[in-house]
Amino acid sequence: MKVLLISTGRLPASYFVRARAELGHPETIVDVLAWAPPGEPVGELVQRYLLLGPGEMPQSQPDQQGPPGRQAGQPPTSTTAQRSWNLGRVRAGLRHRLRPVFRARRTRALRRLLRRGPSRKFWRRVRTNQAASQLAREADLLVVLDAGSIRTGWHLARRHAGKPALFGLSAAAQFARSDHPAASR
Amino acid sequence: MSAPHVLYVAWGFPPCRGGGVYRALATANRFAALGWRVTVLTADRESFVRYTGADASLEDRVDDRITVVRVPFTWPIHEADLHRWSRFRMASPRTWVKLRSRRDQLPFPEVGYGPWRRPLEAAAERVHAADPVDLVVATANPHVAFSVADRLFRRHRVPYVLDYRDAWLLDVFSGDRLHSPRSRAAAWERRLVAAATEVWFVNDPIRQWHAELYRDHAMKMHTVPNGYDPELAPAVHEREPAGSRPLVFGYLGTVSPRVPLAEFAAGWRRAREQSTIVAESTARFYGYLGYYAAIRADLLAIIEQASDDGMVYEGPVAKGDIGNVYDTFDVQLLILGAGRYVTSGKIFEYLATGLPVVSVHDPMNAASDVLRGHPLWFPVDDLEPDSIAKALVAAAEAAQTADRETRHLARAFGARFRRDLQVDPRIEALRARLDPTAQDVRS
Numbered sequence: 036m037k038v039l040l041i042s043t044g045r046l047p048a049s050y051f052v053r054a055r056a057e058l059g060h061p062e063t064i065v066d067v068l069a070w071a072p073p074g075e076p077v078g079e080l081v082q083r084y085l086l087l088g089p090g091e092m093p094q095s096q097p098d099q100q101g102p103p104g105r106q107a108g109q110p111p112t113s114t115t116a117q118r119s120w121n122l123g124r125v126r127a128g129l130r131h132r133l134r135p136v137f138r139a140r141r142t143r144a145l146r147r148l149l150r151r152g153p154s155r156k157f158w159r160r161v162r163t164n165q166a167a168s169q170l171a172r173e174a175d176l177l178v179v180l181d182a183g184s185i186r187t188g189w190h191l192a193r194r195h196a197g198k199p200a201l202f203g204l205s206a207a208a209q210f211a212r213s214d215h216p217a218a219s220r
Numbered sequence: 221m222s223a224p225h226v227l228y229v230a231w232g233f234p235p236c237r238g239g240g241v242y243r244a245l246a247t248a249n250r251f252a253a254l255g256w257r258v259t260v261l262t263a264d265r266e267s268f269v270r271y272t273g274a275d276a277s278l279e280d281r282v283d284d285r286i287t288v289v290r291v292p293f294t295w296p297i298h299e300a301d302l303h304r305w306s307r308f309r310m311a312s313p314r315t316w317v318k319l320r321s322r323r324d325q326l327p328f329p330e331v332g333y334g335p336w337r338r339p340l341e342a343a344a345e346r347v348h349a350a351d352p353v354d355l356v357v358a359t360a361n362p363h364v365a366f367s368v369a370d371r372l373f374r375r376h377r378v379p380y381v382l383d384y385r386d387a388w389l390l391d392v393f394s395g396d397r398l399h400s401p402r403s404r405a406a407a408w409e410r411r412l413v414a415a416a417t418e419v420w421f422v423n424d425p426i427r428q429w430h431a432e433l434y435r436d437h438a439m440k441m442h443t444v445p446n447g448y449d450p451e452l453a454p455a456v457h458e459r460e461p462a463g464s465r466p467l468v469f470g471y472l473g474t475v476s477p478r479v480p481l482a483e484f485a486a487g488w489r490r491a492r493e494q495s496t497i498v499a500e501s502t503a504r505f506y507g508y509l510g511y512y513a514a515i516r517a518d519l520l521a522i523i524e525q526a527s528d529d530g531m532v533y534e535g536p537v538a539k540g541d542i543g544n545v546y547d548t549f550d551v552q553l554l555i556l557g558a559g560r561y562v563t564s565g566k567i568f569e570y571l572a573t574g575l576p577v578v579s580v581h582d583p584m585n586a587a588s589d590v591l592r593g594h595p596l597w598f599p600v601d602d603l604e605p606d607s608i609a610k611a612l613v614a615a616a617e618a619a620q621t622a623d624r625e626t627r628h629l630a631r632a633f634g635a636r637f638r639r640d641l642q643v644d645p646r647i648e649a650l651r652a653r654l655d656p657t658a659q660d661v662r663s
Contacts, residue, residue, distance in 0.1 A: 053517045053521075056517075056520075057517065177302075179302065182313055182314075185302075185305075185310055185313055186310060186311070188302050189302050189305060189310040192302040192303050196303070199301070200301070200302040200303060201300045201301060201302065202300045202302060202305075203300055204517075205300075206300030206301075209270075
């Protein structure tokens with residue numbers, strides 16, 4: 036059986052070990068249609084990993100230290116000597132200053148609206164990407180792994196009406212154990 | 221009076237493989253065995269296959285005299301098939317879930333099950349019209365089953381029994397209240413308890429909690445503990461002391477996220493350091509990992525991480541095969557979530573075997589009340605690795621040395637918990653209440 040996992044998250048290699056275990060059959064072929072690169076190299080666990088979002092596929096052990104002088108989750112510090120006006124820095128600064136507003140309960144709806152995940156962008160890229168279409172066409176089962184990839188999975192399910200398309204690895208594992216003809220391919 | 225007609229309402233009934241199914245199956249079978257005409261209202265097979273997992277062997281255990289009426293059930297929140305998702309659900313999944321949960325609770329205050337109320341009540345009305353019902357026994361959860369009791373009582377004055385396998389307003393794990401006194405669930409329960417003929421609970425702590433809450437109705441509340449089913453009882457043949465061979469420590473049942481599996485793994489490792497017997501032994505887990513058909517990866521990971529220490533996951537077992545599995549055990553592991561209101565169905569099967577039992581749970585747990593006095597019971601003082609290790613080592617030594625007489629005493633202790641001995645007195649009391657002239661109609 037060929038399974039196409041659809042994800043917007045940054046998944047560790049151990050996730051694919053687990054996925055393969057849950058899908059049961061050792062000969063299951065796993066392809067991934069992803070917005071984000073995996074946390075570590077996935078090696079033999081995945082046959083094809085099609086990355087459509089920002090970032091690059093990891094080639095070796097990821098750097099544990101991170102960029103020098105900056106801790107994860109911290110906005111860039113502003114100093115006169117280093118001041119620059121690139122867009123990323125301006126956005127990060129604005130976000131930092133508006134943090135109290137964004138953290139307030141009353142602005143939760145606004146925050147959600149402004150912080151739309153990559154759901155739409157992901158589908159827009161998949162829609163026009165030949166390799167993505169081919170992966171979906173060749174798969175026996177489409178599996179959406181997170182909320183951000185529901186839109187893509189749902190549209191692909193409509194394009195391939197006879198193809199099983201499921202939300203969640205648990206449902207996929209159950210499908211793999213069922214007597215559905217696609218599960219025994 | 222001819223054989224009375226009981227309508228038994230249970231969402232989970234064979235082939236559902238959930239934990240509460242065995243009580244539902246046994247209760248319906250006991251009613252049939254004691255001469256009642258039994259109709260069971262339950263969900264359709266497809267629901268169990270898709271959502272909870274199904275055990276086809278359980279359907280063979282349903283008494284042939286029982287009529288099973290299946291009412292279609294859908295569980296949209298658990299629908300994983302994207303072909304069945306609307307555009308709105310796709311675009312706003314969180315909002316959809318929120319709205320759907322609210323909508324579910326309009327007919328009945330229970331998320332997921334509320335919409336089942338109408339078709340369930342309609343089916344009950346059809347059953348009653350075709351063959352008037354003398355008694356309704358509704359088992360929960362889900363509590364939507366109680367709506368049938370309410371309906372037939374209000375419309376046709378049919379008496380009813382509420383059978384709580386769990387509790388509605390009480391969180392049996394934390395002991396906290398789940399719904400405020402002003403909630404719809406609380407209002408429903410007040411009304412249901414007030415008009416019920418009897419209310420059954422699985423253990424005394426839960427019954428006492430409800431007796432405190434509904435003091436005026438405490439007299440109609442009874443503890444009907446779970447028990448083991450004699451026809452499914454594990455092998456109880458004579459066992460000799462295990463001697464010096466490696467032992468099998470076994471767990472059979474659903475491993476829920478409440479089960480302190482990680483604590484057990486730590487204690488198991490410590491016991492292997494302390495005892496050469498345990499170091500050569502294995503801990504085998506049979507059953508589902510999690511409440512649903514799919515294996516919970518986090519629970520599986522805990523077992524797999526301890527695979528080098530002899531912890532093994534063996535997968536689910538059909539109910540008909542459990543006797544063979546128990547036959548391979550030397551020591552039984554009773555690993556339960558915390559809470560003084562918690563018992564477990566599997567405890568009674570464990571008791572039937574006469575094998576040593578290691579209790580890995582809060583000592584205040586209601587299961588301790590059942591096991592107190594068992595000659596081969598090894599409880600822990602707390603869930604620290606040393607306490608668990610101490611109990612495991614003691615149980616291993618007992619398995620090696622326990623003679624026939626000790627094992628006979630252990631089996632005799634367990635024999636008190638046969639299922640029919642728990643439920644029959646209540647069924648006979650109900651029969652006497654419906655028809656005071658009726659004789660005992662044991663078959």
